[in-house]
Amino acid sequence: MAVRNDISGLLAYIGREGDWRARLQDVVAEHLMPALQEFEIDQDDLAELLGEQWSGVLWGCGFEDFLGRQYEDGNIVDLYLKRRGWKETVLNRAYFASLREAAVSLYEVSDVQPGVSMVLRDLLSDAAPVTVREKSASRTLKQWDRISVRVVPERDLHVISGALLPFRTEAVDFLFAGLRDALKLKKREALRLSRDQLLGCAPIFTSAWLFIEIDRALTPAQPQFTNSDGEDVLFHDLQFALAAGATQKAIAERLDLVKSLLPDGAKFWNWLSARKTRGGKAGGGIMLDTQMEGATVLGSLEMKGKTLLVTVNSAERAARVESLISAAAGDLLGPPLTTIRTVDQMRADQRHDGPRNGADKIPPEIARQLMQEHLDKHYRETLDTPIPALGGKSPRQAVRSAVGRQQVIDWLKLLENRTAKHGDGPIAEYDFSWMWTELGLEWHRM
Known part of the structure; x- marks a missing residue:
């Protein structure tokens, strides 16, 4: 059974023709070398650094660009179809010709039908969105993802080429800056490129993706967590032992009188912010914020046997809640023993404890x-x-x-x-x- 869009014959032909093989290698180098030289790594190191799956995709970016290049003695696709086209299927001949004419661009993904199709909107032109038939990528791409790829007409449908790169937000910004610089566009000029401009700028797409991905691989970012007060997240577990003669009931009666403590059963309280929040104060990083009754949950209190266990997510809140509890029931409790855990340690504890079983599930x-x-x-x-x-x-x-x-x-x-x-x-x-x-x-x- 013939393989749809089979490029093996074309590749074999290029491999036998010395000039064309060298030209292909040069074009692939245009796509890869700026980033490799900047980070001082070899092409052979890319697979280990980024993952084996990207080696073929990155080579494909250069290969697809090469198919559209015009040289003094012509274009490789034209030459191949003229000399060996009789050996190809009608579909393959049409695909090669369409891929030769297709320019890479940056697309926004929407209306994803997994395993069937997706809609692509060209972010670098005013062209109408196009629905592409796609089985594999449509199973992994999500709504509003951004990808660089070539859209190829096929009979009355559209498909995408094999060299697809998913662009992170920072890679998009890097690409746009690179395109503006290459085309000498002013800051306020609309970034709208013609087909010829896109064909000429193809290596910039690969380079922009590589610069960001290599940098992330070499210096993986550690997520920074803050709470809604902008404080670094560091989980504090405070254990207050009941004083001699003190009872859970007596402590509960005291805690029920504290305005910022919202009871949730006889032995559990949520500590809420004094007023309803109007948005987090956190700057960078990931903000952890839980809301209840329109207010931020600052922590939780729970009676367990002869201990009052308090959990908060910052050192500042630990100090505040200790003062709050001491003022409300300090004579019924001893000084707290405090355990501090990072986010990673909290995750490890959750993995170790595993899911709850039985009636609690x-x-x-x-x-x-x-x-x-x-x-x-x-x-x-x-x-x-x-x-x-x-x-x-x-x-x-x-x-x-x-x-x-x-x-x-x-x-x-x-x-x-x-x-x-x-x-x-x-x-x-x-x-x-x-x-x-x-x-x-x-x-x-x-």
Whole structure:
């Protein structure tokens, strides 16, 4: 059975022709060498550094660029079809000709139908979005991913070429800067490229991707966690032993009188912020924030036997809660013993403890429903919460201006894209369409 879009014959022909083989190697070098020289690594080291799967893709970026190159003695695809085209299928001949004409560009992914198709919008031209038939990539790509690839017409459909690179946000910025510099565009000029310009700039796409990915591989970023007060996350477990003669009931009565402690049963309290929060204060990094009753949960308290166990996520909150408890029930408790854990240690403890079994295990369908309800509540509050990425405005406020509207669109895409990559489960499956509708932006999600 013939392989669809089989390039083996073309590759064999190039390998036998010395000039063309050398030209292909030169074009591949154009794509790889700027980054390799900058980071002082060899091409052979790429597979070990980035993963074996990327070696073929990166070579393919240069190969596909080479197929569109014109030399004094012609184009390799034209020459091959003239001399060996009779040995190829009609589909292969048409594919080679279309791939030769296709320019690489940066596309935004939407309407993903896993294993079937996806819609691609060219971010470097005003061309209408195009639906491409794709089985493999459509199973891994998520809504609003950005990829560099060539879109190839095939009969009455479109397909994508084999050299596909997924672009992180920082890689997109690096690419745009590189394109502006290469084309000598002013900062405020729209970044819109013709087909000929895209063909000429093909190595910049590969280089931009490589610069970011090599840098990440050599210096992997460690995520920084902060709480909603902007404090570094460091989990503190404070254990207050009951004083001689003190009872759980007596301590519970004292804690129930503290305004910021919200009871959750007879032996458990959530410590809430004194006033409703209007958005996190955290700067960089990942902010950990749990909301309840419209306020931030600062920590939790639980009576266990002859111990009051308190858990908070920063040194500052540990000091505050110790003062709070001492003022409320200090005469009934001894001084606390404190255990401190980092985020990594907390994760390790959770992995070691494993999932709960038996009667404590929540049925999957109930857990899914609870998570969906939590996310609905969280994101509905978010619409009225100041967001740093929106200039400190809430999404509802930001959409009132043209500039703010575009910022909200970008923010929603980033939010939806990151959530979709959360693995399997209710978080990754969450449907954000209602937020677009709520903000009057539903047409921008098509």
